[in-house]
Amino acid sequence: MIRELLRKYDIRLNRDLGQHFLSDTGQLKKIADAATLTKDDIVLEVGTGIGTLTKYLAEKAGFVVSVELDKKMMPAAKEYLKDLDNIELINADIMKCNIPKILADHPGYKHKKVVANVPYYITTPLITMFVESKVKFELIVLTIQNEVAERIVSKPGCKQYGSFTVFVNYYTKPEIKARIPNTAFTPPPEVGSAVLRLNVLDRPAVKVKDEKLFFRIVRGAFNQRRKMLKNALEAARIKWPAGIDIDGKRRGETLSIGEFAELADLIFSS
Numbered sequence: 001m002i003r004e005l006l007r008k009y010d011i012r013l014n015r016d017l018g019q020h021f022l023s024d025t026g027q028l029k030k031i032a033d034a035a036t037l038t039k040d041d042i043v044l045e046v047g048t049g050i051g052t053l054t055k056y057l058a059e060k061a062g063f064v065v066s067v068e069l070d071k072k073m074m075p076a077a078k079e080y081l082k083d084l085d086n087i088e089l090i091n092a093d094i095m096k097c098n099i100p101k102i103l104a105d106h107p108g109y110k111h112k113k114v115v116a117n118v119p120y121y122i123t124t125p126l127i128t129m130f131v132e133s134k135v136k137f138e139l140i141v142l143t144i145q146n147e148v149a150e151r152i153v154s155k156p157g158c159k160q161y162g163s164f165t166v167f168v169n170y171y172t173k174p175e176i177k178a179r180i181p182n183t184a185f186t187p188p189p190e191v192g193s194a195v196l197r198l199n200v201l202d203r204p205a206v207k208v209k210d211e212k213l214f215f216r217i218v219r220g221a222f223n224q225r226r227k228m229l230k231n232a233l234e235a236a237r238i239k240w241p242a243g244i245d246i247d248g249k250r251r252g253e254t255l256s257i258g259e260f261a262e263l264a265d266l267i268f269s270s
Contacts, residue, residue, distance in 0.1 A: 005050055005076040020185035022117065022143075023052055030178040032056040034197050035115050035141045042109035044102070044137075046094045046116035046126070051077040053117065058084045062109050065102055067094045095125065100134050114140040120189070123148050124164060131171040131200065140172070140198040149176050149194035156256050163222040166257050167215065170205050172198040206261035214264040221252025221260070229255070241270035 005011075022028060031053060037043065037060035048054055048068035054077070058064045067090045068074060074091050081087055090102070103112060114130055114137055123144050130140050147160075152168045153176055154160040168174055178195040182188040208214040220236030221229055230240045230248030240248055244266050246259060255263070 005080060009072065009076045011050070011072055011076060020187060020189050021049060021052075022180070022185050024184045027178075027180050027184050028053050028056050030180070031115065031117075031141065031143055031195050032060060034177040034195050035061075035113055035139060037061040037113070038111075040110040041113050042103060042106055042111070044099065044112070044114050046114070046118065048077050048089060049073055049117070051080040053115070054081060054087060055084065057115055058087050061113075062086065063106050064088070065090065065106065067092055067097060069093050095122065095129065103135055111138045112136065113138055114142075116141070117143040120145045120148075127168060127198075131168065131198070137200055140200065141177075142196045142198070143180065143193050144196055145189075146179070146192045146194045149196045152196060157254050159253075161253050162225075163215075163218045166218045166260060168198065169257055172200050173205075174198050206257055208261050209265050209268045213268055214261060217264050217267065218252075218260055221255065225251065225253060227251070238267060239270070241266045 035041075035043065035057070037057065039062045041061045043057050043061045043064045045054055045057060045064055045066040048066040050073055051066070054064060054066045058081070063086045065088045066077075068077065069092070071091045074089060077089055081089070088106070090097070112135055116126065118126055123142075127140075127142070130137060151160040151162060151165055152174050154165055175197050176194050177197050180193040180195065182190065182192050185193075216236070217233065217238060220233050220238055224232045224235055227235065228249045229246070229252050232252060233240060244263070246255070246263055
């Protein structure tokens with residue numbers, strides 16, 4: 001049926017939009033299972049395609065709002081999903097959507113979750129938007145490039161560890177739930193993918209006196225990774241505080257999120 005729909009609506013996948021079609025039922029099930037859905041959940045899906053994953057989500061969730069940028073996909077998705085009545089399909093750019101309003105149109109669900117097969121080129125801004133959203137999402141499940149997933153779950157001292165790692169771990173507890181080989185997609189992307197689950201925290205992982213200063217320090221520490229921490233922060237016009245236990249000769253990539261919080265509070269109070 002899937003191939004028939006693609007031919008019927010003359011759908012050609014666009015690499016420039018990050019379109020890589022996933023039809024493998026085993027892989028789709030991995031993504032849906034990572035969201036641990038119940039009928040109490042409303043799901044915001046990004047990247048409907050023709051609805052292969054949407055169908056799995058709708059069978060388990062209370063309601064699914066699925067957003068697709070490519071209008072050519074919409075007729076095929078509507079036909080593929082015609083037997084399900086708990087889905088709303090929206091043809092729009094997710095980065096420009098009023099997400100609180102979209103979900104407010106479907107009240108009565110206890111839990112709000114995101115499931116997205118994310119085009120690689122918008123991974124960082126999309127994650128940023130979701131974790132900072134006014135909507136209190138409980139869980140965010142993303143199919144993203146392996147390299148980005150590894151960066152998000154990396155630990156201090158690893159070469160992948162960076163400012164985005166700290167940012168995501170400030171708001172969530174991330175974990176890689178599955179790996180998807182590039183051969184599972186059509187056309188295959190150049191790299192493999194990972195199913196990343198972000199368990200959104202009720203409160204940030206660390207308590208800081210000034211959140212803006214905290215993230216300014218984190219960015220400053222990683223902007224010039226080869227510099228010692230003290231020098232990197234001074235280059236970012238952040239004065240190193242006197243009497244601090246953290247060794248200024250360390251590099252930013254060695255600091256845990258707790259140490260960044262400690263440093264930020266000392267700088268705030270100095």
